[in-house]
Amino acid sequence: xxxxxxxxxxxxxxxxxxxxxxxxxxxxxxxxxxxxxxxxxxxxxxxxxxxxxxxxxxxxxxxxxxxxxxxxxxxxxxxxxxxxxxxxxxxxxxxxxxxxxxxxxxxxxxxxxxxxxxxxxxxxxxxxxxxxxxxxxxxxxxxxxxxxxxxxxxxxxxxxxxxxx
Numbered sequence: 001x002x003x004x005x006x007x008x009x010x011x012x013x014x015x016x017x018x019x020x021x022x023x024x025x026x027x028x029x030x031x032x033x034x035x036x037x038x039x040x041x042x043x044x045x046x047x048x049x050x051x052x053x054x055x056x057x058x059x060x061x062x063x064x065x066x067x068x069x070x071x072x073x074x075x076x077x078x079x080x081x082x083x084x085x086x087x088x089x090x091x092x093x094x095x096x097x098x099x100x101x102x103x104x105x106x107x108x109x110x111x112x113x114x115x116x117x118x119x120x121x122x123x124x125x126x127x128x129x130x131x132x133x134x135x136x137x138x139x140x141x142x143x144x145x146x147x148x149x150x151x152x153x154x155x156x157x158x159x160x161x162x163x164x165x
């Protein structure tokens with residue numbers, strides 16, 4: 001049971017706190033009680049669920065707003081794909097990056113380029129995936145970044161998408 005509580009603490013800290021020690025231990029206070037740890041885990045799950053729902057709603061809005069324009073754009077000959085839209089959310093010691101491209105990935109090169117740029121700038125990719133919706137590709141990257149490295153990661157990511165890197 002203690003091993004399970006320990007694993008729960010690790011998972012909650014990895015998702016919500018930049019440090020590996022619980023806040024109570026950082027301040028020199030006694031360790032958190034099990035009910036407190038469970039409450040913290042429940043709060044983290046609620047926050048994550050709410051964030052996922054907000055992101056799903058945002059994705060629905062983006063795809064609904066682009067559906068009419070993509071059908072008009074596909075009828076024009078010789079058009080080029082739109083530049084990627086980048087949304088970066090700072091989450092304590094991490095980043096949540098959402099990229100929306102103007103065209104679906106043919107070979108996944110842009111996705112791999114974005115992940116590589118994050119890692120080369122010092123970020124530790126925790127989760128990365130993409131989905132294709134209509135004529136758009138949506139990339140999502142969750143990463144941990146060392147103190148003071150967030151701006152470097154963001155700049156490197158944007159440069160790689162422009163083709164500068």
